[in-house]
Amino acid sequence: MSPYWASLAGGALIGLSVGAMLIFHGRIAGVSGLVAGLGTDRGERRWVDSAFVAGLMLGPPAFAGLSGAWPEMRIVASVPVLIVAGLLVGFGTRLGSGCTSGHGVAGLARLSPRSIVAVFTFVAAGMLTVALVRLAAA
């Protein structure tokens, strides 16, 4: 199977999850928002957030059980770079009200103008960063 078919099928599963979260819970399944909600939400909402995040973490072992192999993960960034990147991703996704799932999947599906601008911005910033890293390493 071409890796792109797997990407398309995996994407469809992600879309099904985001769509069903809207239909069942009336909520946008944005991972940065749900994770941040673990610290701020109270009562049942916190349980819903926690359950979604727990399910998310069960994904890779479930995939390993079904396919017989853990998903490939090649992490090239050093620990200091990962720390800086993590701080930027955490702060940035909250300031910008979303990440690849909330803006990228749910927002684009709704044709939200804010999400279209957000996706354009983070993809452009990501591409520029990778280009600069490449330039600095050369």
Add this chain to the structure above:
Amino acid sequence: MAPLRILAALGLGLMFGLGLALSGMLDPARVRGFLDVGGAWDPSLVFVLGGAVTVSALGYQFVRRLSKPALAESFEIPTNRRIDETLIGGSALFGVGWGLSGFCPGPAVAALSTGALPVAVFVAAMLVGMAAHRVFARRMADTGIGARIP
């Protein structure tokens, strides 16, 4: 209803995580391959996003005909249409972090279960970044500068 809502969220999270694992997006090298337009460009992420947006758009069209969600009392769909410096600035900071690491929140949190230490380091830093934003947002609200419109 509460146990059903919690159970449904667990199932939908699992579906999301399985989708991420199948899509190849748990691999930061492939994500960075998509962002690396000057190198050996990897279009995988376009297929993932294409599949995800198409299916969730169908879900959204269905939702628009519902008066309320199947398991909840009301919809919580953002109505803010303001395109401002917080949206663009925040998204730009996120993009830089995404480019540096190849991780965004979904894959990073899902990959915690692989037990890879670098993933835990990234997620810990991400949580600190989120907490820092809470402090920052409160300060801004106190001074009245850049107060967020809900």
